[in-house]
Amino acid sequence: MICIVGNLPVLKVGHHHVVGYGTEWIDESLSRAAIASNRHDFPFIDDIRDGVMHYLEHRCPLRVLPLEDLYERMRVMLRKIGCDAIANNLVPLAPPITVSLVKSAREAGNGFELVFFCLLTEEINLLRECGAESIRFCEIKESASIMRGGKTTTKACQQLCSEIVAFLEGFKQDAQLKQRRITLSVDL
Template identity: 45%
Template sequence: MICLVGNRPILQVGNHQIVGYEVDWIETALRRASLAADRDDFPFIEEVRDGVIYYLEHKCSLRLLPIEDLYGRMRHMLDKIGCSAIARELRVLTPPLTLSLARTARKIPAGFELGFFQELRKLLDEVHQLGAEEVRFTEIQEATLLLAGTRDWDSRCEKMQREVLDFLEMTAQGKETANGKLALKLEAA
């Protein structure tokens, strides 16, 4: 059995699932929508956010909720309280997404590093299009060992890890979000 934080459903973002997420991104999405609708004086952002959180924790019977469906409900809620202009401007923003570099590396035949970088770029393009502004990566050491085709850490691994980090940094620079560049973070192993 999976223990869900705050009894919130798992969020489905494309082919990815987010568990144990915080909820500050909901308020951020609502604030951006109110600004885009020229309603920076909208006083009910916290109340709408609290309503969405209440729905997630108490009313949503789904264990897996597509994020597009959640935003559809948020738009409906805004329409119901007479805030159609804000509802029209509401854009999907996801909670931070965690992705495994090792999982991506396992998809690629050993010695085909170019394929790894192509797959990683495709993955980042996908999650960026789905509303992700922050992506956290795990398992860089395992991914590096897989890409280098070795079990023991050596100078090739050092070089490969540097290439992966440089690639992530360069990719983040090229992806603009509403809040600046796409934030790519590396989590400790």
């Protein structure tokens, strides 16, 4: 049996599932849509957010809900209350996501760092396309150990950890990311 915090469905963002999310991302998404619609005075953000949360907690029949489906439902709701312009400008924004690098390290295999970095790039791009702006990466040491083929941390593992962190920092600075704000954080 799966226990879901607050009876909220799991949100599917790309290949990842998000559990135990807050509501700030809904507020931010609605605020951005209101600003894009030249409705800087839009007073119903809290009410709409509460309606979305009520739906998620009490009416959503799914245990796993794709983020795109949630936003489509939000657009329908906005149109029903006469907020067509805001519905048209509503762009999906995902809750903060935590990504373990172990899966990518296992897929890449021992000694295939280039494959790992390609997989990591694909993953970040997919998450961005799905609306993720806040991504936390974890289990970097474990990933480095997997790719170096050992169970203990060696200098080579530490060097690879540094390379992974530098890669993520560089990705954050990449010019193409300026289209959508993104925050990448790292937990070693």
